[in-house]
Amino acid sequence: MxxxxxxxxxxxxxxxxxxxxxxxxxxxxxxxxxxxxxxxxxxxxxxxxxxxxxxxxxxxxxxxxxxxxxxxxxxxxxxxxxxxxxxxxxxxxxxxxxxxxxxxxxxxxxxxxxxxxxxxxxxxxxxxxxxxxxxxxxxxxxxxxxSGTVLDTARLKYVLSEHLRVDSRSIHAFIIGEHGDSEIAAWSSANVSGIPLDDFCEMRGHFDHEEAMDRIAEKVKDSAYEIISKKHATYYGIAMAVKRICECIVRDEKSILPISSIQHGNYGMEGIALSMPAVIGLHGVETHVPVSLDEEETELLKRSADTLKGVIDGLDFN
CATH class of the missing domain: 3.40.50.720 (NAD(P)-binding Rossmann-like Domain)
Structure with missing residues (x-):
């Protein structure tokens, strides 16, 4: 010990x-x-x-x-x-x-x-x-x-909050998969305080859902590249994300965060690490949360997993 x-x-x-x-x-x-x-x-x-x-x-x-x-x-x-x-x-x-x-x-x-x-x-x-x-x-x-997609998810909530003119803390949505170019916005399970996202968008005068979702997801995915091109690094957002994860652990909050951990059977993924929502507490990952995905999102997640698997297979840990 x-x-x-x-x-x-x-x-x-x-x-x-x-x-x-x-x-x-x-x-x-x-x-x-x-x-x-x-x-x-x-x-x-x-x-x-x-x-x-x-x-x-x-x-x-x-x-x-x-x-x-x-x-x-x-x-x-x-x-x-x-x-x-x-x-x-x-x-x-x-x-x-x-x-x-x-x-x-x-x-x-x-x-x-x-x-x-x-x-x-x-x-x-x-x-x-x-x-x-x-x-x-x-x-x-x-x-x-x-730290996975905790920051990407925050970026998504931030962009959506600007779009909908509503507090980002009332938005429940996840970016999942790789923290990188193959990440997925899990739109099918997104909501604003329990109200389906599309319904809330219409309430706020937005009706072109497909275009908005594509634009917002791209903006989130590209935000790190944009910041890096302008100031050569991103660090404030990730520092806040790390603080949030630490809070969950130290306070044994059992909050749900999209952290990266090794997957076993979740959506058929095996032996790779990527981000899926999980309950986080004093002992780390307590359990993965089965977020519901539609067919397209499931296919994109599988592709994200395959991308990472290809990289892992080329590594040597001996």
Missing amino acids: GKQMNMRKAAVIGCGFVGSATAFTLMQSRLFTELVLLDASFDKADGEAKDIAHGIPFAGQMKVYAGNYDDIADAAIIIVTAGASQKPEETRLDLVNKNVAVYKNIIPEIAKQEFQGILLIVSNPVDILTYAAVKLSGFPERRVIG
């Missing part, structure tokens, strides 16, 4: 844009009393930790510091954002070999610590790396969660 787990402690591995934005967000969240940052460059982690720590007087007492693998054994959640980031013109899947190599260094180090908490994978391609993290760590699958 590893060290006694500290439920108020988190670690972030990788202090690039995503890691440091995540750490900054978690400092303000008051979810944790201790936050340790790791990076290939100790100075980078130390600089980020010191900068973030100077905000503590405005947020509430906690410890934020740079550390090493020995410092993270008792964390409740380890958030991995390390790896090469997506460049303009590059897809998330293009990153795969670079970042699997990075994970071959990081994940065994975490496993060596006999870590007992939740491993939250954020680096891209997140679905492949979630699968890699399970294989390289030997941890139970429920304890390895990818």
Whole structure:
């Protein structure tokens, strides 16, 4: 057994844009009393930790510091954002070999610590790396969660809320599948406070449903590319998504989020990680939620799974 787990402690591995934005967000969240940052460059982690720590007087007492693998054994959640980031013109899947190599260094180090908490994978391609993290760590699958399409789903709710002029929190809709180009907007189960989406659209004066759905889904899918082309990285949205996942775990909320985890038989998918709605609590993934899909969505999900399966089959975890 590893060290006694500290439920108020988190670690972030990788202090690039995503890691440091995540750490900054978690400092303000008051979810944790201790936050340790790791990076290939100790100075980078130390600089980020010191900068973030100077905000503590405005947020509430906690410890934020740079550390090493020995410092993270008792964390409740380890958030991995390390790896090469997506460049303009590059897809998330293009990153795969670079970042699997990075994970071959990081994940065994975490496993060596006999870590007992939740491993939250954020680096891209997140679905492949979630699968890699399970294989390289030997941890139970429920304890390895990818941030998946939690952010894509938030983007969908945001765009829909603008379209419908309604609070995004009243919109219930999911992006599922790969966090990437083959993702699927599950329109057939979308609703606004229980009212079918098409009915609500008509209530708000929108009648061209097909065109609007296609346009909105494309906008969501392309939003990361657009942001990357303009500012070279996306990090605020994902930092908020990571905070939301951490809340569900630390508070044992049993909320339903479209996280990435290994699938067993859901819509015939086997032995790949991708995003489907799941109940998330203290012990990670409690159960997958059987979201209803129409025939076209089911076919697209199968295609998304096949895309990821093709990549996984080409990887070597030995």
